[in-house]
Amino acid sequence: MTVNSGAPQRVTRRRVRTRARLLDAAFTVFAAKGFGRVSIEEVCEAAGFSRGAFYSNFATLDELFFALYRERADLIARQVADALAGDGPGLDVPASVDRVTDVLLLDVDWLLVKTDFLVHAARDPAVAELLLDHRTRLRQAIADRLVRARGHTPIPAVLGDAEGAARAVVAAYDGVTVQLLLDKDVHRARAWLGQLLTALLTDSSTRSG
Numbered sequence: 194m195t196v197n198s199g200a201p202q203r204v205t206r207r208r209v210r211t212r213a214r215l216l217d218a219a220f221t222v223f224a225a226k227g228f229g230r231v232s233i234e235e236v237c238e239a240a241g242f243s244r245g246a247f248y249s250n251f252a253t254l255d256e257l258f259f260a261l262y263r264e265r266a267d268l269i270a271r272q273v274a275d276a277l278a279g280d281g282p283g284l285d286v287p288a289s290v291d292r293v294t295d296v297l298l299l300d301v302d303w304l305l306v307k308t309d310f311l312v313h314a315a316r317d318p319a320v321a322e323l324l325l326d327h328r329t330r331l332r333q334a335i336a337d338r339l340v341r342a343r344g345h346t347p348i349p350a351v352l353g354d355a356e357g358a359a360r361a362v363v364a365a366y367d368g369v370t371v372q373l374l375l376d377k378d379v380h381r382a383r384a385w386l387g388q389l390l391t392a393l394l395t396d397s398s399t400r401s402g
Contacts, residue, residue: 212250214240216261224302228258228309259323262310265303266327270334272296277338284342286394294387297366304374328363335359339394349394358394365389 218240222231233254237247251257276292314321339348339355352358366386373382 208250211242211246215242215247215250215257216264219257219261220302220306223258223261223309224305228306228313258310258313259320261306263323263327265298265306266331269298270327270330272298273331274334277334284338284346284394286346287391289338290387290390290394293390294383297383297386299370299373299379299382299386301373301377301379304370307370308374332356332359332363335362352393361393362390365393 215236219231219236222235222239226235231254233244233247236254236257237244240246247257251260273293276296277289310320310324314324336355336359339358343355348355348358352361369382369386369389372385373379
């Protein structure tokens with residue numbers, strides 16, 4: 194009985210490892226060649242698996258691509274939420290921005306994959322819905338933190354409410370990542386993003402001078 198009850202667990206662990214290796218391999222291949230130029234065979238070869246292993250985890254290359262995007266997008270949302278979770282009711286904008294920019298995934302290969310996903314989404318409403326859901330969750334994590342700071346730390350009037358400020362933060366991230374795709378300078382991207390977010394979220398009426 195012990196052997197029988199343990200067998201499914203071993204199979205499950207093996208499938209989890211197989212899936213993870215396929216996702217890792219796909220990430221590398223998609224970043225190098227671009228989605229739409231990659232075959233299932235290339236992903237399998239990079240992962241060291243057969244097509245059977247692929248089809249036991251994913252029905253199509255699109256499904257693998259979506260799983261890969263979802264995995265990285267969820268990581269970014271968690272990074273932002275965790276970095277903003279520690280403070281009390283007030284918001285130390287420079288310190289919070291530093292924490293976010295220190296941990297935020299700024300990776301050129303990820304941005305290449307993300308850009309492919311964005312282009313794909315622009316032509317497919319179902320894919321666009323997935324991308325919009327991720328962006329909504331990312332904005333919500335930021336807006337929730339700004340709402341907690343209301344009454345203690347003012348939001349610049351030009352941004353309106355917490356939702357408006359969250360949209361501005363995500364737009365700033367988008368702009369910085371476009372530049373990063375071109376110049377490949379991650380260190381400068383982090384510094385520029387920190388400066389931009391601090392300027393965005395600091396009420397000019399509270400600045401000295």
